[in-house]
Amino acid sequence: MQEKVEAQPILSMNSVEVLYDNVMLAIKGVSIQVPKGEMIALLGSNGAGKSTTLKAISGLLKAERGRVSRGEIRFNGTDITEMLAQNRVELGICHVIEGRRVFEHLTPDENLTAAAPTGMSRSDLSGEKEKIYNYFPRLAERRNSLAGYLSGGEQQMLAIGRALVTQPSLLMLDEPSLGLAPFLVAEIFGILQKINKEEGMSVLLVEQNALAALEIVSEGYLIENGRVVMNGTAEALKSNSDIQEFYLGGGEGTDFHNVKHYSRRKRWLS
Amino acid sequence: MDWVFLSELAINGALTGLLYSLFAIGLVLIYKASSVPNLAQGGLTMVGAYVVLALSHDAGLPLWVAIPLGAVIMFALGFGIERVALRRLAGRPVVMILMLTLGLDIFLRGTTLAIWGGTSRSMELGVSYEPLFVGDIFVSRIHLVGAAVTIAFFVAFMLFFRTRTGVKLRAIADDYMASWSVGISVERGVGLSWALASVVALGAGVIWGEIQGVDQSLSLLLLKGLTVAVLGGLDSILGAVIAGLILGIVENVGADFLDPLVGGGSRELIVAAVLILTVMIRPHGLFGRHDIERV
Ligand SMILES: Nc1ncnc2c1ncn2[C@@H]1O[C@H](COP(=O)(O)OP(=O)(O)O)[C@@H](O)[C@H]1O
Ligand SMILES: [Mg+2]
Numbered sequence: 001m002q003e004k005v006e007a008q009p010i011l012s013m014n015s016v017e018v019l020y021d022n023v024m025l026a027i028k029g030v031s032i033q034v035p036k037g038e039m040i041a042l043l044g045s046n047g048a049g050k051s052t053t054l055k056a057i058s059g060l061l062k063a064e065r066g067r068v069s070r071g072e073i074r075f076n077g078t079d080i081t082e083m084l085a086q087n088r089v090e091l092g093i094c095h096v097i098e099g100r101r102v103f104e105h106l107t108p109d110e111n112l113t114a115a116a117p118t119g120m121s122r123s124d125l126s127g128e129k130e131k132i133y134n135y136f137p138r139l140a141e142r143r144n145s146l147a148g149y150l151s152g153g154e155q156q157m158l159a160i161g162r163a164l165v166t167q168p169s170l171l172m173l174d175e176p177s178l179g180l181a182p183f184l185v186a187e188i189f190g191i192l193q194k195i196n197k198e199e200g201m202s203v204l205l206v207e208q209n210a211l212a213a214l215e216i217v218s219e220g221y222l223i224e225n226g227r228v229v230m231n232g233t234a235e236a237l238k239s240n241s242d243i244q245e246f247y248l249g250g251g252e253g254t255d256f257h258n259v260k261h262y263s264r265r266k267r268w269l270s
Numbered sequence: 271m272d273w274v275f276l277s278e279l280a281i282n283g284a285l286t287g288l289l290y291s292l293f294a295i296g297l298v299l300i301y302k303a304s305s306v307p308n309l310a311q312g313g314l315t316m317v318g319a320y321v322v323l324a325l326s327h328d329a330g331l332p333l334w335v336a337i338p339l340g341a342v343i344m345f346a347l348g349f350g351i352e353r354v355a356l357r358r359l360a361g362r363p364v365v366m367i368l369m370l371t372l373g374l375d376i377f378l379r380g381t382t383l384a385i386w387g388g389t390s391r392s393m394e395l396g397v398s399y400e401p402l403f404v405g406d407i408f409v410s411r412i413h414l415v416g417a418a419v420t421i422a423f424f425v426a427f428m429l430f431f432r433t434r435t436g437v438k439l440r441a442i443a444d445d446y447m448a449s450w451s452v453g454i455s456v457e458r459g460v461g462l463s464w465a466l467a468s469v470v471a472l473g474a475g476v477i478w479g480e481i482q483g484v485d486q487s488l489s490l491l492l493l494k495g496l497t498v499a500v501l502g503g504l505d506s507i508l509g510a511v512i513a514g515l516i517l518g519i520v521e522n523v524g525a526d527f528l529d530p531l532v533g534g535g536s537r538e539l540i541v542a543a544v545l546i547l548t549v550m551i552r553p554h555g556l557f558g559r560h561d562i563e564r565v
Pocket of ligand 2: 047050051174
C-alpha cells in the first residue's frame with residue numbers, strides 16, 4: 001500500500017462488514033479507497049462480495065435486509081455508513097445496479113426524466129439529456145421507443161445514462177459488461193473513460209471480466225470470499241500470475257473450464 | 271326487437287359501468303405502486319362518503335366546500351396509510367401487503383360503524399331525479415354526473431402520468447430497486463399513489479353514496495370494481511375505463527335477457543362469469559402489460 005500523502009480520497013471504506021438477515025456475513029472487513037478522478041476496478045468471481053460492497057456504499061443494502069455491521073464508509077470525508085440511499089445520490093454517489101434494470105415500460109427519454117433530481121430545472125434537464133445522448137448516440141436514435149425493447153447494449157448504455165442524470169461525482173457500475181459482445185464492451189468502456197476524463201468523475205467498476213476492466217482503470221482490488229486479497233496498479237495486476245491464470249483466461253487450469261462450463265449450463269437453465 | 275329499449279339498456283349500462291370504472295381507477299393506482307389489488311378500496315370509498323357527509327350534514331358546510339376539504343382529508347389519509355402501515359412491510363412477500371389491505375378494510379368498516387352507526391343515510395347532492403330524455407331514451411342524471419366525474423379523473427391522470435412526478439411514479443411501478451438506485455423516493459411515491467387512490471375513492475363514495483345511500487355496504491362495491499380492474503388489466507387506467515363500459519353494458523343488457531329465464535339474480539352471475547373467464551382466458555386483462563420479453 002502506498003503512503004497517503006495525496007489529497008483525500010473521494011471514497012474510503014474501512015474494514016466494512018456486511019450482514020444479510022442478521023446472520024449471513026457477506027463481506028468481512030473490506031477496505032477500499034477511490035482517489036478523486038480515478039477509475040478503480042473491483043474484481044472477483046461470482047459470490048465474492050462485489051455487489052454487496054457496492055450496495056454498502058450506495059445504501060441499497062437496506063432493500064435486501066442487509067446492513068453494515070462493522071467499519072465505516074466515508075464520502076469526501078463525511079461518514080455515510082447509515083445514510084439513506086436517496087441522500088447518498090444527492091451527495092453524488094450513483095450505483096448502476098447489476099443486470100441493467102432499466103425502466104422497461106418507459107421510453108429512454110422517460111428513464112432519464114425519472115432519474116432527474118427533484119430540484120433540477122426543465123432546461124437543465126434537457127441540457128443534461130442532450131449531453132447523455134451525445135455520449136450515447138445509439139440511445140438518441142431510440143429515445144422514444146420502449147426501453148424494454150432495446151438491445152442489451154443499449155439498455156446498459158441507458159442504465160449508465162440514467163445514472164449520469166443524477167450528476168454523480170462517484171459512479172459505481174456492477175458488471176456492465178455481462179452478456180455483451182466484446183465490441184459493445186469496448187464501446188461502453190471507451191465512453192466511460194471519456195466521461196471520466198472530461199468531467200473528472202470518479203469510477204468504481206465491478207467486473208468479472210478482468211481483462212477488459214484492467215485496460216481502463218488505474219488501480220484494482222481483487223476480492224475473494226468477502227475479503228480483499230490483492231490490491232495494486234492495473235499494470236501490476238495484469239502481470240500477476242494468479243490473476244493471469246484465473247481471471248484473464250491465460251492459463252489452462254481447471255478453474256477456467258469450470259467457468260466456461262458454468263456459464264453454458266446457466267444458459268440452458270434460464 | 272325493441273331497439274329503443276335496447277339502446278336505453280346499453281346506454282344506462284355504460285353509464286353505470288363508468289361508475290364502476292371510477293372505483294377501479296383507484297384500484298389501478300395502488301396496484302401500480304404496491305403490486306396488490308387493494309382490498310380496502312371499498313372501505314376507503316365508504317370512508318370518503320362518510321367524510322363528506324360529516325362535513326356537509328354534521329358540520330353544516332356547503333357541498334362545494336365539503337367535497338374539496340374531504341378530498342384533502344382523504345389525500346392525507348392515503349399518505350398516512352403508507353407511513354404507518356405499508357412502510358413496515360417493505361421487502362416482505364406481496365401476499366402480506368394483500369392481507370394488510372384486507373385488515374384495513376375491516377378496520378375502516380368497524381370504525382365508521384362505531385362513529386356513525388349502521389343506518390343508511392342519504393348524500394343529498396341535490397341532483398334532480400326528474401327523468402331526462404335524450405331523444406326517446408331515458409337516462410339518470412346522477413349517473414350522467416358520475417360518468418363525467420370518471421372521465422374527468424381519467425383525463426387528469428393521463429396528463430399527470432406525463433409530468434415529472436408522474437413519470438417517477440411509473441418508474442416506481444416498474445422497478446423499486448432501480449428507482450432507489452437513482453435516488454427516487456419509492457416510499458413517497460407509494461404514499462402519493464395511495465393518497466391519489468383515496469381521493470378517487472372519495473369521488474366514487476360521493477356518487478355511489480348518492481345512488482344507493484351511505485352505509486357500510488358501499489364497501490361491497492369492491493367486488494364489481496375488482497372485476498372491472500382485472501378485466502382492464504389491473505395496471506391500466508385506460509383499461510379500467512373501457513372494462514367498466516364493457517361490464518356495465520354486458521351486465522345491463524345480459525340481465526334483461528337472462529333474468530326472465532333464471533328468475534332474477536343474473537347480474538351477479540354475469541359479473542362472476544366475466545371475472546372467472548378473464549382470469550382463465552386472458553390473465554393480463556384487456557390492457558394489462560406483460561413483462562417484456564425480447565428474443
Ligand atoms: N440479499 C442477500 N441475502 C442473503 N445473502 C446474500 C444476498 N445477496 C448476496 N448474498 C450473499 O453474499 C455473498 C456475496 O454476494 P454478492 O455480493 O452478490 O457477490 P458478487 O457480486 O461478487 O457475485 C454471496 O455468498 C451471496 O450468496
Ligand atoms: Mg454481483
